[in-house]
Amino acid sequence: MSDQTTLEQKAHSNGYLAGSNLERVLRAGHFAVTAELGPPQSADAQVIRQKAALLRGYCDAVNITDNQTAIVRMSSIGAAAIALQEGLEPVMQMTCRDRNRLAMQSDLLGAYALGLRNVLCLTGDHQSFGNHPQAKNVFDMDSIQLIHMVAAMRDEHVFECGDPLKGAEPRFFIGAAAAPFAGPVEFRPYRLGKKVKAGANFIQTQLVYDVEAFSKFMEKVRALGLHEQTFILAGVGPLKSPTMARYMQQQVPGILVPDALIERMEAAGAPWAGKKKEELTKEDKKARTVAWQQEGIQICIELIQQLRQIKGVSGVHIMAIEWEEAVKPIVEGAGLYPRPQVN
Amino acid sequence: MIVAEQKPLQEIKALISNAQNVLVVGCGTCVTVCFAGGEREAAILAASLRMSTRLDGKPQEIRHETVQRQCEWEYLDQIAELVQQADIVLSLGCGIGVQAIAEHFPQKWVVPGLNTTFLGLPSEQGVWVERCAACGDCILGLTGGICPIARCSKSLLNGPCGGSEDGHCEISPDTPCAWQLIYDRLLSMDKLHLLMEIQPPKNWRTSRDGGPRKIVREDLRLPTKEE
Numbered sequence: 001m002s003d004q005t006t007l008e009q010k011a012h013s014n015g016y017l018a019g020s021n022l023e024r025v026l027r028a029g030h031f032a033v034t035a036e037l038g039p040p041q042s043a044d045a046q047v048i049r050q051k052a053a054l055l056r057g058y059c060d061a062v063n064i065t066d067n068q069t070a071i072v073r074m075s076s077i078g079a080a081a082i083a084l085q086e087g088l089e090p091v092m093q094m095t096c097r098d099r100n101r102l103a104m105q106s107d108l109l110g111a112y113a114l115g116l117r118n119v120l121c122l123t124g125d126h127q128s129f130g131n132h133p134q135a136k137n138v139f140d141m142d143s144i145q146l147i148h149m150v151a152a153m154r155d156e157h158v159f160e161c162g163d164p165l166k167g168a169e170p171r172f173f174i175g176a177a178a179a180p181f182a183g184p185v186e187f188r189p190y191r192l193g194k195k196v197k198a199g200a201n202f203i204q205t206q207l208v209y210d211v212e213a214f215s216k217f218m219e220k221v222r223a224l225g226l227h228e229q230t231f232i233l234a235g236v237g238p239l240k241s242p243t244m245a246r247y248m249q250q251q252v253p254g255i256l257v258p259d260a261l262i263e264r265m266e267a268a269g270a271p272w273a274g275k276k277k278e279e280l281t282k283e284d285k286k287a288r289t290v291a292w293q294q295e296g297i298q299i300c301i302e303l304i305q306q307l308r309q310i311k312g313v314s315g316v317h318i319m320a321i322e323w324e325e326a327v328k329p330i331v332e333g334a335g336l337y338p339r340p341q342v343n
Numbered sequence: 344m345i346v347a348e349q350k351p352l353q354e355i356k357a358l359i360s361n362a363q364n365v366l367v368v369g370c371g372t373c374v375t376v377c378f379a380g381g382e383r384e385a386a387i388l389a390a391s392l393r394m395s396t397r398l399d400g401k402p403q404e405i406r407h408e409t410v411q412r413q414c415e416w417e418y419l420d421q422i423a424e425l426v427q428q429a430d431i432v433l434s435l436g437c438g439i440g441v442q443a444i445a446e447h448f449p450q451k452w453v454v455p456g457l458n459t460t461f462l463g464l465p466s467e468q469g470v471w472v473e474r475c476a477a478c479g480d481c482i483l484g485l486t487g488g489i490c491p492i493a494r495c496s497k498s499l500l501n502g503p504c505g506g507s508e509d510g511h512c513e514i515s516p517d518t519p520c521a522w523q524l525i526y527d528r529l530l531s532m533d534k535l536h537l538l539m540e541i542q543p544p545k546n547w548r549t550s551r552d553g554g555p556r557k558i559v560r561e562d563l564r565l566p567t568k569e570e
């Protein structure tokens with residue numbers, strides 16, 4: 001890394017910024033794999049344990065989402081602490097939507113004390129998407145300011161207000177998101193640059209299905225030298241059905257799904273195509289779902305293989321929310337199993 | 344200007360239901376320009392209430408008057424007599440006007456006939472849009488005259504977020520993304536370097552977060568009697 005010296009200056013006595021497994025894997029030069037675990041809309045710890053069992057051993061760290069899409073769920077910190085007990089390394093997600101700078105800093109202290117070592121700093125979806133659209137949002141800070149605050153707590157031992165942080169500082173490996181295809185597209189590499197400048201050690205991108213468009217983004221990222229200052233993990237996710245693929249293509253901002261992939265998903269369901277709902281037996285429907293899922297997983301594996309060839313891509317972030325079972329075959333199929341052990 | 348819109352008639356009727364003599368007070372400034380509470384709207388509302396309460400079989404005495412500015416004492420003095428005669432004042436001013444009446448006539452019950460909505464402008468005939476959130480520390484000089492506090496759904500200072508697509512905000516295809524607008528304008532003015540700087544967290548103390556705000560201009564104050 002070109003700014004190795006700065007990293008070393010900031011590093012702890014053990015040579016790492018945070019010493020998380022994710023940091024160790026990335027700094028050792030391995031192609032990293034992260035996954036995602038969505039906490040339940042309940043206080044049921046068992047749900048986390050079951051999902052954790054599906055992911056253990058198949059990723060270097062797992063993102064624990066923070067009230068994703070503005071729907072109330074078990075807190076990211078709480079769920080992350082359980083995941084940690086289950087032998088996973090969590091990446092605690094933190095959005096700016098629900099907390100002000102006081103709450104965010106105190107949560108960072110508490111999370112570190114519980115043993116969490118990675119944080120992903122996000123702006124957060126607007127609450128109008130979720131189940132409490134009447135809520136008052138916070139947005140005291142934005143994601144870039146949050147990144148900077150976490151970095152300053154770690155590297156300069158100060159709170160956001162400038163007061164010194166006396167005693168143990170929270171040492172997080174700091175992540176940020178990138179949306180290569182959101183508007184204005186020309187500005188996206190520069191926005192990533194701002195996140196890196198603010199202190200992002202790793203980046204997880206929005207879902208990539210259009211490898212060509214992503215390559216163009218990465219070209220600009222490399223021209224800015226960002227891939228040498230941060231680790232970039234490309235976001236991937238298995239498609240579940242042609243309907244889901246089309247929905248993402250048309251409805252979800254910042255995601256490009258090429259028609260060719262939708263056609264592949266449709267082809268996978270071809271034996272059952274053209275039939276009316278009533279004509280399909282339960283078994284038919286099940287077989288079609290399996291065929292779609294297999295194709296979705298296969299496409300995901302191919303995407304990982306293509307993304308791996310792009311210079312500056314240090315790993316993949318697999319988003320298979322509510323389909324954690326898919327992670328194992330994807331990681332195995334992409335030749336990324338077993339995961340490296342770095343001490 | 345301050346932009347407001349009238350409350351539904353049913354809600355207004357419920358607010359004044361216990362009064363016999365009602366005085367509707369319009370305001371000749373912002374709410375006149377946005378057709379919510381001017382002379383004309385006060386007259387129409389008074390007529391509607393008269394008719395509606397009569398149809399209900401419980402006719403109320405409804406009078407109306409409009410002052411040039413409800414938010415200044417001297418204009419309120421002009422309606423003191425009418426206010427005294429009424430059981431209730433239904434203000435068609437913005438929230439400031441309603442409070443000015445309450446403060447100026449402490450013995451009188453006053454209710455709002457409008458919902459005060461935002462600080463903005465008419466973008467076309469019949470359409471008003473928000474432009475300022477009165478944050479108390481204007482940053483328009485950094486953003487090409489487009490306010491991210493009022494116009495970005497998340498008040499981001501280092502936008503755009505990942506939800507911006509085709510120029511609109513993630514919350515709705517009808518809401519322009521403020522940061523796309525800022526980007527376009529800075530690009531066209533050759534000032535994109537302004538977007539490359541990281542803006543630090545905002546000091547919200549100058550905004551409502553610091554508590555109710557007040558400005559004291561010593562240069563304009565009248566000398567106190569002792570001096």
Ligand code: SF4
Pocket residue numbers: 474475476477478479480481482483490491492493
């Ligand atoms: S920056 Fe503050 S004062 Fe300026 S327009 Fe926006 S809200 Fe109003």
Ligand code: SF4
Pocket residue numbers: 494495496497498499502503504505506507508511512513514519520521522523
């Ligand atoms: S899409 Fe644009 S206006 Fe909407 S929250 Fe994001 S940056 Fe703000």
